[in-house]
Amino acid sequence: MNRVPSCDRSAWIGRICTVLALLALSACDGPGAAGRCAGDPGCLYGNADSGAEPPVTGGDAGLVPDVDASPPGPNDESGFSADACFNGLDDDGLAGGETDGAFDCDDASCGSAAICCLGETHEACCVPAAGFSIELAACGDPTDCARGGGVFGAPYLTADGLVPNGDGVADGGLVVGDALDPTRDRLTLRATLRADADCEGDCVEVAAFGLGDAPDRESMRITPDVGISLRPARREIALVVAGETLHAWRYDGPADVAATLVLAPNGHLDASVMGVPGAEPVSATYTPRPDRRLVIYGRTENSAARVPARVVSVTVEEMRCRVPSALDRPLAPQVPWGEPWTTEAPRAPSVLADEDTLHVAFEIDGDIFLADRGPEGAWRLRGSDLDDPVLRAPDGERYADPELVRTTSGHFLLLTHEVDGRDTIAVSRVDDFAAAVHFPDPRPLAVDGVADASLRAPSALVTTEGVWVAAVGGRGEQSAISLFLADAALTSLERRVEQPVLTASGDLFRFDGQEVGDPELVRDGDGLVRLYYAGRRGTRWAIGLYVTANGELWREVGDGSPLLEAAGFGFDGLSVRGPDARWRETDGVMELWYGATDGARRALAFAEESR
Structure with missing residues (x-):
């Protein structure tokens, strides 16, 4: 891979990005409301003394089990927890319960906490x-x-x-x-x-x-x-x-x-x-x-x-420093079959690892396909060819936005089911995932008791609390990404927090000013949960990032700038969107998959963020 940072694929791109970064407004305290983990860091990170049996980590390959994920804390041995450094309260500054008027990451005692340092480059964070x-x-x-x-x-x-x-x-x-x-x-x-x-x-x-x-x-x-x-x-x-x-x-x-x-x-x-x-x-x-x-x-x-x-x-x-935008970015697309370009139009990758096999699900023309890469490095397409998807939508309908997830109940495929222009979330349980050539027809997922709630683009992450699911509601400037909770069998969804995690910013100069979508939840090597998402301004999409320690309060990483955007030339010259990420525990690398287009063709690729 070649090191190609955001805003530096050409000189003119760099100049434009610099101007936009100066003009963009920061939104570092996403709206989130009180939820089930309030005051309980163990709810997210797991508690070895609780006696609770954690589910097998799934949703994103390479993640360590939640029970082994330790909450990050400041390096100054202050004793304050990571939650205290990003909970909206002035409880992280002084001993004995005193307050000092400094909240969360602005408090000196949180200067090197992981939740505060992701994307920051001052000396305390490096x-x-x-x-x-x-x-x-x-x-x-x-x-x-x-x-x-x-x-x-x-x-x-x-x-x-x-x-x-x-x-x-x-x-x-x-x-x-x-x-x-x-x-x-x-x-x-x-x-x-x-x-x-x-x-x-x-x-x-x-x-x-x-x-x-x-x-x-x-x-x-x-x-x-x-x-x-x-x-x-x-x-x-x-x-x-x-x-x-x-x-x-x-x-x-x-x-x-x-x-x-x-x-x-x-x-x-x-x-x-x-x-x-x-x-x-x-x-x-x-x-x-x-x-x-x-x-x-x-x-x-x-x-x-x-x-x-x-x-x-x-x-x-x-x-x-932990800089998510410093990505080893490919100069050519990576797709799970022979030719580097295809006349088909793959989009919305979802990645899951089982032992030594990497699985990638993606959509082509309203159907869902799956490819596997074994330890030898070769890709194998499930089904006979690109006319044989693992999940074919009924005539006049469309399946999109696949999301592979593994829980204690087995392997599942979440997706968007579009009928007559209306989107709902559906799920297919795959009993023999390793050998299945075709998946069972998906069933709809009720949301807060509503059988046909209009939501799309689900992303799942298994935690000790249950399965977190991020999904998109609304269109254009009314679009919003919300967080839901499901059990290990993905029986139904209920809203985890009342308010959306983020909405379209409405800011003319931001990359996500006119629409947000394509959420992706993943746990990183510091035990934090990242929410990658796509944002649109005009006709161009780019990828941004939020992070949380508890699922309720989210911090924007990047001060309004995308961490991955169109290169201006090449296979990803017009737009990048559909992020899907996995933390590779073996080498400490975040692997960020995405869909890209040059305006005429689509391709799949991934970039790497080294620890």
Whole structure:
């Protein structure tokens, strides 16, 4: 897979996304009302002392049983629970029941709680991952300093550092170390830059470091995504973003300059220089891109007999953040049969794993199909071909939005049943799921005692409380996603909370301003329940995310921006929707399946979010 973050498949997409992100309104406290888990964290996470037998985890492959899912808590050993960090009460700040006026994630005691940190990139929410520090003069030669990166131009070492030694045509320098991922990691880059004497007249000197592309040829100018450049001839130290000077500090040298860049995955940067009187820190934004390299670069001309400007040392500190939008996104569709494109139109994938087999259900033209991928990696379509679905809708009717779920009562297929333009939820119980070529006709699911309640696009997650089912009601700007509860046999649905989890925002600038749909419930590696969903603005769909610790209060992840949107080109160039996710416990990866279209064809694909 290729690392393709949201808003960065092309330069113009990135610019548009930046503008929309600044204009969008945040809705971080979804409406939810009191429900059955109020005040009882064990209701969601399971209680090993309760004597209750938890159901087998289902609905989403790779999830650990609920009884083993521990509620996340802050790392400050305050003793407050994850529920206390997102329950709408001021009960998470002080001991002894005192209040401090700060609620939930705004309280300092919740600073590193998982419910508050998903999608956040400040230091308290990220954990140390890797890093290195190099005193350049200690290297045997420039190649040793590169740590496997590479040398370009003709840099050379002095007694106390490295002179990049570019010329009037091209920069010289080093690519240091392995690739870095600022879309997922919080990075701190430090360097000491040194110039011994003023560079006046016709001389040109630049000693710089930054994050950018590795040079793809021997002679070129470096245009960093972000960097700091010491320019003695201009008497300045420059903060460079996308190759342009964003800010310049006055430099009257000679002096050592200790420069620091702190880069967050959300695009925020802090830059500072020490050793220069009156140099105030600067905050700004830039566009993070994956597969970046630390680059030491610069030029040296007419330096006479003095030692030119040089880089004395560099340090890289990496902190891993939980950023659901930092996805390894495919450049081609993944479908469960031979050809990468098909004249058929698959949509709405649903994924379930049984031991070493992955099952994917999907809809084509109103019928439901199922494919299996065994340990050898090959796909097998249930039925003889694409004219032989596992579930065929009666003439004039339509089956859509399949959802595979496994409970203690067996395997089930939930779906939308459309008759004469009206949607209801139906369920088919499959007794011999591993071998069944055709599924039994589905029966309707009553909702709050109403046999033909108008709902669609069900998603199921097994908890110790029962089976949570998210579903969509209403159309367009009246659409809403609500949460229901069922028993293990999926006998009927009853509303778990009175108010919808979320509705179409009505905001012209948000991706979900005109419609919401396609909910997907999944538990992640922190024990939180995520609700992925599709949102529409105009004709384009994108995928967003909410998260909860108890099913009642939900926090939006992304401040109004989608975590996966149309690429602008390729198989997913127009829209992405129909999310379905599974947490892979074996390698700590969230696998996000979705349906995509380029406006003419549809395909299925999945992206991966690494832990």
